[in-house]
Amino acid sequence: MKKLLALLMALVLCATVFAGCAAKEESSSQSGSQSQSDSSSASTPAGGEKTDFIVGLDVSFPPMGFMSEDNEIVGFDIDMARAVAEKLGLELKLQPIEWSAKDMELNNGNIDCIWNGMTITEERQENMLLLRPYMANxxxxxxxxxxxxxxxxxxxxxxxxxxxxxxxxxxxxxxxxxxxxxxxxxxxxxxxxxxxxxxxxxxxxxxxxxxxxxxxxxxxxxxxxxxxxxxxxQYAVGFKKGNTEFAQKVQDAFDELVEDGTAAEISSKWFGKDIVLK
Missing domain, CATH: 3.40.190.10 (Periplasmic binding protein-like II)
Incomplete structure (x- = not known):
């Protein structure tokens, strides 16, 4: 009888331990899922609205975009992109890229556009959504x-x-x-x-x-x-094919900068005169 009672108590103890472990594992899983959910919602703005403008460029292409002596990315295209971002209420983010990898960077979604004195060519017209030409070269x-x-x-x-x-x-x-x-x-x-x-x-x-x-x-x-x-x-800004809505917003903002004289001021700063195409 004593042996039987001890065996029953051992079985009850094991069942209690297993139940506790299962509850802990479930709680941990729920906590992890909640953590991932919180992280995801933190990185995605409310309503899914875009908050930044990521510009890809070769940082050795003066005076369009290059590293200054103070180790800052500066240039005509940089000033124009920043002015466009301000008009759209977006944070400008500059992403240095290898020029030979620009199509891959664009198509993979690592950048929103190529804005770096990029020449309009037949191949780029086929592979990208190009804005209106803004400078002759x-x-x-x-x-x-x-x-x-x-x-x-x-x-x-x-x-x-x-x-x-x-x-x-x-x-x-x-x-x-x-x-x-x-x-x-x-x-x-x-x-x-x-x-x-x-x-x-x-x-x-x-x-x-x-x-x-x-x-x-x-x-x-x-x-x-x-x-x-x-x-x-001629130079143009290039977007990924299909990104029509955002590209048009950028074009509209650029046109406003031309109309209000901001583009002419930026051009004079870098070239000594207004060479932006109207």
Missing amino acids: NQFIVVAKDSAIKTKSDLAGKIVAVQTDSSGEEALNDDPIKDEVAEVVSMADYVSALNDLKIGRIDAVVIDEVVARYYVEKEPDNFTIIEESLKKE
């Missing part, structure tokens, strides 16, 4: 100040650098002179290309006019421009 050739290269035809037999996946690369590929150059070097950014030009590792760089003039003005003893355009083009 040329693809020029920059050489060392003491270079013997004076015209485009002088590139024959020379080493020429381009930025990877840039309109400058496309312009060179479309020009007959491409078949005469000794080598085309594809580089990640213009800063690296111009540094290589300065030390004589390459002979020329195909580069956007706005960037070329910025560097020539900054370092007149090192660089000069061949005033012979490889290609005329």
Whole structure:
């Protein structure tokens, strides 16, 4: 009888322990679910409204967007994007990207748009939703100040650098002179290309006019421009295909900045005159 009673008490004790563990596990699971729910609701604004404007850019593309000596991202496009964000009541977030990965960054939703002196090309028109052109540009050739290269035809037999996946690369590929150059070097950014030009590792760089003039003005003893355009083009802001509603809000805000004179002021700050397309 004593053995039977002890066995019954042991069974009751085990049942109590298991019940307690199950209740604790259920409580922990509910707490974890609640925690995840709270975290999710904290990261999502009430009503699902957008609160930020994430702009993707190459931070070595002055004067459109680049790192200042104070390690801050500045430039014409930055000032315009900030003014647009203020009009829309959004927080501007600047996201540096590899230029060759811009389509992936855009399509993956890591950024809202590419706003960085981006040239309108047929391929980009097919792959992106582009806003109205806002600035004209040329693809020029920059050489060392003491270079013997004076015209485009002088590139024959020379080493020429381009930025990877840039309109400058496309312009060179479309020009007959491409078949005469000794080598085309594809580089990640213009800063690296111009540094290589300065030390004589390459002979020329195909580069956007706005960037070329910025560097020539900054370092007149090192660089000069061949005033012979490889290609005329225009800049536009690019959004992911289908993001029509938000893209239109940005376009409307940009147009307001043109109308009220803000765009002209920002342009004069960076270029000394108003070069924004109306």
